[in-house]
Amino acid sequence: MxxxxxxxxxxxxxxxxxxxxxxxxxxxxxxxxxxxxxxxxxxxxxxxxxxxxxxxxxxxxxxxxxxxxxxxxxxxxxxxxxxxxxxxxxxxxxxxxxxxxxxxxxxxxxxxxxxxxxxxxxxxxxxxxxxxxxxxxxxxxxxxxxxxxxxxxxxxxxxxxxxxxxxxxxxxxxxxxxxxxxxxxxxxxxxxxxxxxxxxxxxxxxxxxxxxxxxxxxxxxxxxxxRQPPAGADRRETFAVIDYAFAQRRKTLRAALAGWAGSAGAAAEILVRAGVDPQARGESLTIEQFAAIAAARLEEAA
Incomplete structure (x- = not known):
């Protein structure tokens, strides 16, 4: 046929x-x-x-x-x-x-x-x-x-x-x-x-x-x-942020990213520098915002 x-x-x-x-x-x-x-x-x-x-x-x-x-x-x-x-x-x-x-x-x-x-x-x-x-x-x-x-x-x-x-x-x-x-x-x-x-x-x-x-x-x-990934973003670090954010998706990002950042306070500081509300949850963020969080931490380390 x-x-x-x-x-x-x-x-x-x-x-x-x-x-x-x-x-x-x-x-x-x-x-x-x-x-x-x-x-x-x-x-x-x-x-x-x-x-x-x-x-x-x-x-x-x-x-x-x-x-x-x-x-x-x-x-x-x-x-x-x-x-x-x-x-x-x-x-x-x-x-x-x-x-x-x-x-x-x-x-x-x-x-x-x-x-x-x-x-x-x-x-x-x-x-x-x-x-x-x-x-x-x-x-x-x-x-x-x-x-x-x-x-x-x-x-x-x-x-x-x-x-x-x-x-x-x-x-x-x-x-x-x-x-x-x-x-x-x-x-x-x-x-x-x-x-x-x-x-x-x-x-x-x-x-x-x-x-x-x-x-x-x-x-x-x-x-x-x-599509092109977010400009200047590091994939490995961004994916780590994503994994932490959704491992405890009911928690705010300030709490969910505490293990990744070293403490809840450090996570809040990174989130603020990235322009993200520390009280937000991962399910509300775009890939660009996750990349911005990763970039903010890398900038701090530099």
Missing amino acids: TEAVPAAAAETGTVRWVTVTGLLGPAEIRELAARLGVMPTKSLGQNFVHDPNTVRRIVRAADLSPDDVVVEVGPGLGSLTLGLLPACAHVYAIEIDPVLAGRLALTAEERAPEHADRLTIMNRDALKLRPEDVGEPSALVANLPYNVAVPVVLHLLAILPSLRHGLVMVQKEVADRLTAAPGSRVYGVPSVKLAWYASARAAGRVPPSVFWPVPNVDSGLVAFAG
């Missing part, structure tokens, strides 16, 4: 059409898994997408250009990989399961032969990926395992500054946290740390029925666009 899917044309803002062939449906997913002797495991967070319409939706929402180089984490049996290959210049597929990694190239050759040479497969833990493994990719598009979604996103954004944009599918609760704004009930460490690297937005809900096995929660799409 061959279908055309719209994707953004490079540098023009117009729409081009790419051909998506041989997408995997429910029967193909189960047949391929049975042939490989694969049973999805909770320990690896494996839930395979078996709905071609969802794959087309993800590819469309990823807004890929023909020159994009994509990192895909957890390709599994290849559902999303097959949708990505026609839409970009190259896909680096990072798969921790050796059986699935070993089969993926053949799946691409069988179902998308005209694009199979655009695929590089790595049997590797994404959390151990190094910059030299993938060069300078421009996009991250992935159906991320629920249990490592946030660490994987933050790790890849930290080591791959070339990532300009991306779209990830994660547990809906995680999607809500990643896209939350200051003051939101679910605003927390993932929200603020992602904001260091990128601006993020919710890009839609995905029902459990499109996966095998069927999870007991909805999934959500998170789209992001890379």
Whole structure:
């Protein structure tokens, strides 16, 4: 089966059409898994997408250009990989399961032969990926395992500054946290740390029925666009402030940052220099304000 899917044309803002062939449906997913002797495991967070319409939706929402180089984490049996290959210049597929990694190239050759040479497969833990493994990719598009979604996103954004944009599918609760704004009930460490690297937005809900096995929660799409971190800010120190602020999120920053600053009084002094109310709570601060707090302490130390 061959279908055309719209994707953004490079540098023009117009729409081009790419051909998506041989997408995997429910029967193909189960047949391929049975042939490989694969049973999805909770320990690896494996839930395979078996709905071609969802794959087309993800590819469309990823807004890929023909020159994009994509990192895909957890390709599994290849559902999303097959949708990505026609839409970009190259896909680096990072798969921790050796059986699935070993089969993926053949799946691409069988179902998308005209694009199979655009695929590089790595049997590797994404959390151990190094910059030299993938060069300078421009996009991250992935159906991320629920249990490592946030660490994987933050790790890849930290080591791959070339990532300009991306779209990830994660547990809906995680999607809500990643896209939350200051003051939101679910605003927390993932929200603020992602904001260091990128601006993020919710890009839609995905029902459990499109996966095998069927999870007991909805999934959500998170789209992001890379941004420059706050000027003159130190990431390590800023992230330390964030961790302390949310470790005891009910406390005021004066109290929550006492351990980080040395005492509550010292924390209050740093907060005042940063232009932040010591009685405020972490959930009300932007990434720029957290960076300003870190910078105020570093200035004091200097």
